[in-house]
Every structure is written in C-alpha cells, then in structure tokens.
Amino acid sequence: MKVLSISSQVVWGPVGNSAAVPALQAKGYEVLALPTITLSNHPGHGAPAGFRTQAEDMARMFAALEALGALHNLDAMLTGYFATTGQVEEVAGLLGRVAIPFLLVDPVMGDHGRLYIPQEVAEAIRAHLVPRASCLTPNAFELAWLSGHDVTDEESAIAAARALALPEVLATSVPSRDGLATLLVTPDAVHRIVVPKLAKVPNGTGDFLSGxxxxxRLGHAPQQAFAAAMKTLSRAIALSTGITVLNVAGALHGS
Known part of the structure; x- marks a missing residue:
C-alpha cells in the first residue's frame, strides 16, 4: 500500500510526520512524506530553528510527483500540521486531481482552550479538508472548535462528532469520570477506551495515534484498528515515562 503523509517534520522528538510515518512504515507501507514545516524540535522543548515549505514550492513538488506517476494508485492520505492557508489550498487542489480512497485528517490546530495556529489556517482546514475526511482525529478542543459544540465529557464529545457527519471521528483527550477517554465514533457505533490522566506525557501522541x-485501518474494520492502535500507543506512553520524547521505536518493535 502507498500513503501520502503531509505534516510537520522535526529532527528531534517525534511529532508530525516524524511520529506518524514510522507507524505506517512498520506495517510495510510505502510512505511519501512531504513536510509542511521542518524544525529542529517541537516548540515544547524550546524555541526551534527551521523553515516552512512555501505553498508555491509545495505546488511544484506535487506537479513533479504527478509527472513521475508517484501519486498514482495512492491508498490513503494523511494530513496533519499546516503553517499557511496556501498549503491547505494546495492540498485541497491535489484532492481534486488525485483519487484518494481514504483520507485521514488530523486537524492540528490547538489545545487547552486555544488555537496555536493562525485562525485563517484553522478555518481553511475546516472548509477544505474536514468535509472530505474519511476519518478525523481531533483532540477535545479541536472537536469543539470544528463542530461548534461544547465538549466537556464523553456524551458531548459524541454529539459533537456526530454533528460533523463524517464516516469516522477518533476523538482524543476527552474528559471522562475515570480519566481521559479516546472515542471512535461512527454513524452506528461508539467505541471507547479510558485511561487515567497522567501528569506529563511527551508531545506527539496524537500524531503517533493518527499514523x-x-x-x-487500511487492513481492518474501525473497531479492530482502534483497539490495535491504542494498544501500541499505550505501550509508547509506558515506555516514555520519565523521558521528554515519545518512544516511538520501542513501541513499534515491542521493546
């Protein structure tokens, strides 16, 4: 299988493509990884150095890949962090030209009650990508922002997810009586896994879970994919106790 993954890329500390791509490659998929921004590290570890992929450069890369036939027969696309509205528009244009059987949109926009990308970029994601998604993977804040519904508990999160009218919504960091819930909401079912809320978890868990x-999901039904993905994510978090970066490699290799 072949997957196009468009998100951030960091040198140290797996987030964005650095977290999602290894998860896909571990299953033997061919992954075409295109960075929207390249950084030395996640800003949570300190001020990063790096650079954005300009929208016109992204357009030229898409054109070159299309000319080579590299984007033929894609099985899926994953989108994550975007730095500019132009990037979102270029990806939306690509979706209009290239057949994508499964589109997973990770709306990397914000957390803890606020957007951390410019509002116009978040609005572009909501307008151009969310309606096309086969699966959306928001955290609780992003789910609320995209749906226009308050998300304060599992019940409200399910209502917000259903309001988006998408085939699958995988909502993370949802407040629950017993800790934090991760919910997979489809039109006819809800699957939930609740874990205790931990004091400190390394960055990148959402990106890793999306990957x-x-x-x-490309080989299994939603419920099976959810259970397997959460099992590996839990292993990564357990292996990362006491360190500042998510242990993606250890989780994928079962060590």
Whole structure:
C-alpha cells in the first residue's frame, strides 16, 4: 500500500510526520512524506530553528510527483500540521486531481482552550479538508472548535462528532469520570477506551495515534484498528515515562 503523509517534520522528538510515518512504515507501507514545516524540535522543548515549505514550492513538488506517476494508485492520505492557508489550498487542489480512497485528517490546530495556529489556517482546514475526511482525529478542543459544540465529557464529545457527519471521528483527550477517554465514533457505533490522566506525557501522541490508526485501518474494520492502535500507543506512553520524547521505536518493535 502507498500513503501520502503531509505534516510537520522535526529532527528531534517525534511529532508530525516524524511520529506518524514510522507507524505506517512498520506495517510495510510505502510512505511519501512531504513536510509542511521542518524544525529542529517541537516548540515544547524550546524555541526551534527551521523553515516552512512555501505553498508555491509545495505546488511544484506535487506537479513533479504527478509527472513521475508517484501519486498514482495512492491508498490513503494523511494530513496533519499546516503553517499557511496556501498549503491547505494546495492540498485541497491535489484532492481534486488525485483519487484518494481514504483520507485521514488530523486537524492540528490547538489545545487547552486555544488555537496555536493562525485562525485563517484553522478555518481553511475546516472548509477544505474536514468535509472530505474519511476519518478525523481531533483532540477535545479541536472537536469543539470544528463542530461548534461544547465538549466537556464523553456524551458531548459524541454529539459533537456526530454533528460533523463524517464516516469516522477518533476523538482524543476527552474528559471522562475515570480519566481521559479516546472515542471512535461512527454513524452506528461508539467505541471507547479510558485511561487515567497522567501528569506529563511527551508531545506527539496524537500524531503517533493518527499514523497507527491509519496503518491498522487500511487492513481492518474501525473497531479492530482502534483497539490495535491504542494498544501500541499505550505501550509508547509506558515506555516514555520519565523521558521528554515519545518512544516511538520501542513501541513499534515491542521493546
């Protein structure tokens, strides 16, 4: 299988493509990884150095890949962090030209009650990508922002997910009586896994889960993919206790 993954790329500390791509490659998929931004590290570890992929450069890369036939017969696309509205528009244009059987949109926009990307970029994601998604993987804040519904518990998260009218919504960090819930909401079912809320979890868990879920989903039904992805994510978190970066490699290799 062949997957196009468009998100951030960091040198140290797996987030964005650095977290999602290994999850896909571990299943033997061919992954075409295109960075929207390249950084030395996640901003949570300190001020990064790096550069954005300009929209016109992204357009030229798409054109070159299309001319080579590299984007023929894609099985899926994953989108994550975007730095500019132009990037979102270029991806939307590509979706209009290239057949994508499964589109997973990870709406990397914000958390803890606020957007951390410019509002116009978030609005572009909502307008151009979310309606096309086969699966959306928001955290609780992103789910609320995209749906226009408050998300304060599992019940409200399910209502917000259903309001988006998408085939699959995988909502993370949803407040629950017993900790934090991860919910897979489809039109006819809800699957939930609840874990205790931990004091500190390394960055990148959402990006890793998106890659894990897509890797499993391409060969399995939603419920099976959800269970398998969450099992690997839990292993990564357990292996990362006391360190500042997510242990993606250890989780994927079962060590």
């Amino acid at each position: 894990l879920y897509l890797a499993e």
